[in-house]
Amino acid sequence: MKREYGQFCGLAVGLDVIGERWTLLIVRELLIGPARFKSLLENLPGIGPNLLTDRLRMLGEHGLVEQTSVADDGRARLYRLTEAGQELRESVLALARWGLKFLDESDTAGATRAEWGFLAVQALVIDEAVPEVDETYEFEVGDQTFQILVRGGKVSFERGSVAEPALTISCDAGTFVRVGARILSPFQAIATGDVRVEGDPGAVLRCSLMLGLS
Numbered sequence: 001m002k003r004e005y006g007q008f009c010g011l012a013v014g015l016d017v018i019g020e021r022w023t024l025l026i027v028r029e030l031l032i033g034p035a036r037f038k039s040l041l042e043n044l045p046g047i048g049p050n051l052l053t054d055r056l057r058m059l060g061e062h063g064l065v066e067q068t069s070v071a072d073d074g075r076a077r078l079y080r081l082t083e084a085g086q087e088l089r090e091s092v093l094a095l096a097r098w099g100l101k102f103l104d105e106s107d108t109a110g111a112t113r114a115e116w117g118f119l120a121v122q123a124l125v126i127d128e129a130v131p132e133v134d135e136t137y138e139f140e141v142g143d144q145t146f147q148i149l150v151r152g153g154k155v156s157f158e159r160g161s162v163a164e165p166a167l168t169i170s171c172d173a174g175t176f177v178r179v180g181a182r183i184l185s186p187f188q189a190i191a192t193g194d195v196r197v198e199g200d201p202g203a204v205l206r207c208s209l210m211l212g213l214s
Contacts (some may be wrong), residue, residue: 034080097123117176138165167199
């Protein structure tokens with residue numbers, strides 16, 4: 001039986017829905033993008049298929065996750081967040097930003113993915129420091145490429161590369177998270193070659209200020 005707090009409180013009821021172990025991490029994976037069951041299982045080592053099935057069922061019952069068919073495989077199912085599920089993005093990013101301060105070198109032995117690092121970058125964005133110029137910053141993290149697009153003082157995030165980014169930052173996933181968690185300073189990472197930066201110096205400064213890494 002699922003335990004509930006039994007309180008007439010929005011926070012308590014919200015935790016009744018997403019407070020069980022692994023639930024928010026499933027939401028994290030689906031914030032990155034729709035995923036098949038097998039992919040979720042591979043990207044959440046330790047959860048087990050029965051528990052993943054249970055959590056996805058619960059999220060579906062609360063209208064946060066839905067299943068869709070896969071175009072090239074009629075039997076396969078794709079899980080994705082509904083509009084209500086997507087509303088958790090800001091809360092998840094805020095929690096990720098808060099949690100970064102508790103990461104230390106002892107945590108680096110754990111599993112990591114490039115996509116988790118990119119979510120961490122999204123969590124680092126300081127709205128007041130978003131530059132007024134329109135430009136794109138490209139991040140090559142491991143074998144994945146992501147973009148931060150600045151347009152009209154607003155920020156959006158996409159996967160894939162662009163033809164002429166103002167700035168390209170390359171590193172592995174572990175280094176990406178280390179820098180975001182302030183375990184490693186950007187200067188140290190660049191000096192050791194763990195992070196490689198190419199582009200306009202002004203864009204480097206603007207991106208660093210926006211992410212609070214200057």
